Amino acid sequence: MSTPAVEFAVRPSTRPLPAEQRDAILAAPGFGRSFTDHMVTIKWTAEHGWHDAEVRPYASIPLDPANMTLHYGQSIFEGLKAYRRPDGTVALFRPDANAARFRRSAARLAMPELPVELFVEACARLVRQDLAWVPQGGETSLYLRPFMFATEVALGVRPASEYLFVVIASPAGPYFTGGVEPVSVWLSQEYVRAAPGGTGEAKCAGNYAASLSAQAEAARHGCDQVVWLDATERRWVEEMGGMNLFFVWGSGDDATLVTPELTGTLLPGITRDSLLRLAGDLGHRTEERRVSVAEWRANAADGTLSEVFACGTAAVVTPVGEVRSAQGDWTVSGGSTGKVTMRLREALLDIQTGRAADPYGWVHTVA
Numbered sequence: 117m118s119t120p121a122v123e124f125a126v127r128p129s130t131r132p133l134p135a136e137q138r139d140a141i142l143a144a145p146g147f148g149r150s151f152t153d154h155m156v157t158i159k160w161t162a163e164h165g166w167h168d169a170e171v172r173p174y175a176s177i178p179l180d181p182a183n184m185t186l187h188y189g190q191s192i193f194e195g196l197k198a199y200r201r202p203d204g205t206v207a208l209f210r211p212d213a214n215a216a217r218f219r220r221s222a223a224r225l226a227m228p229e230l231p232v233e234l235f236v237e238a239c240a241r242l243v244r245q246d247l248a249w250v251p252q253g254g255e256t257s258l259y260l261r262p263f264m265f266a267t268e269v270a271l272g273v274r275p276a277s278e279y280l281f282v283v284i285a286s287p288a289g290p291y292f293t294g295g296v297e298p299v300s301v302w303l304s305q306e307y308v309r310a311a312p313g314g315t316g317e318a319k320c321a322g323n324y325a326a327s328l329s330a331q332a333e334a335a336r337h338g339c340d341q342v343v344w345l346d347a348t349e350r351r352w353v354e355e356m357g358g359m360n361l362f363f364v365w366g367s368g369d370d371a372t373l374v375t376p377e378l379t380g381t382l383l384p385g386i387t388r389d390s391l392l393r394l395a396g397d398l399g400h401r402t403e404e405r406r407v408s409v410a411e412w413r414a415n416a417a418d419g420t421l422s423e424v425f426a427c428g429t430a431a432v433v434t435p436v437g438e439v440r441s442a443q444g445d446w447t448v449s450g451g452s453t454g455k456v457t458m459r460l461r462e463a464l465l466d467i468q469t470g471r472a473a474d475p476y477g478w479v480h481t482v483a
């Protein structure tokens with residue numbers, strides 16, 4: 117059975133933000149504070165499947181107090197960016213990969229799986245509708261936030277029979293305004309992000325809710341971010357906050373890049389996947405394997421571990437400097453930003469922003 121085509125209705129805003137106000141926002145957008153004039157919504161019901169796709173004015177969504185999401189948390193999301201390129205075109209970075217992951221997240225939370233083409237079309241249509249909101253220059257972008265939640269009104273515990281898929285967009289400035297600075301991290305030994313058999317691989321709202329007390333604990337210890345360890349032994353390094361980690365052994369062209377393997381409790385990042393590919397093509401050895409806290413500490417001390425960085429869509433690549441834990445503190449590469457980190461950061465951003473050609477087919481032009 118083939119899925120019937122879903123037609124998009126377009127209902128432009130009658131009250132878009134005046135251009136001067138929009139330009140003032142675009143001059144210093146920050147992250148996730150301002151939203152564009154439109155959003156895309158697509159409904160799903162058990163009876164009708166995907167239907168009522170609409171590009172419409174950005175607006176509140178009415179919420180019944182017995183909305184199932186509020187009680188049982190069927191809520192998943194994605195994050196991806198559209199960049200305005202030097203040749204004037206606007207392109208999304210690997211939207212098909214986000215679409216595929218969104219389907220896997222949906223499956224894990226017993227939610228309906230949106231077809232990849234529909235996800236990509238929804239993102240592309242929103243960018244085209246709000247093209248004037250895509251910032252120009254530097255490392256600025258239009259951040260897209262596709263998400264889906266249950267809309268059925270009922271308190272019985274079971275998968276809902278109605279959902280809403282939504283895409284909203286928010287202009288994003290460069291993540292680092294005063295140069296790329298390493299973050300400090302707290303090793304969380306009390307809290308875990310994900311356990312075997314849990315939802316660690318799914319990009320679901322609940323994972324973030326569960327991470328907030330650990331993040332607060334990290335802040336209490338004077339750290340910028342929390343580092344997650346495995347739930348079973350508290351011995352293996354998994355992720356940093358909402359980002360994947362890379363470890364660099366050796367230096368220069370001989371450096372080997374190691375990233376924790378996807379054991380089922382890590383979120384499979386698209387930035388992680390892209391960097392593995394890029395690093396290999398830049399001549400580095402790459403490995404996906406487990407990395408222990410003991411190894412991190414000992415090899416930072418003897419200097420064989422030269423750099424550590426985190427990666428994800430929002431910040432792209434962030435160096436990690438100081439590590440603090442209940443067992444003591446240590447520093448990687450004297451707390452400065454490493455060369456391999458910067459080289460990979462540039463190589464990826466060059467492709468994303470259109471400063472360099474894309475030999476991988478990652479860039480998806482939408483306008």
Ligand SMILES: *Cc1c(COP(=O)(O)O)cnc(C)c1O
Pocket residue numbers: 195319355357358359360383384385386387388427428429430
């Ligand atoms: C989204 C996310 C990442 C990064 O994924 P990207 O696709 O690279 O943005 C890493 N870890 C967690 C927990 C996440 O939620």
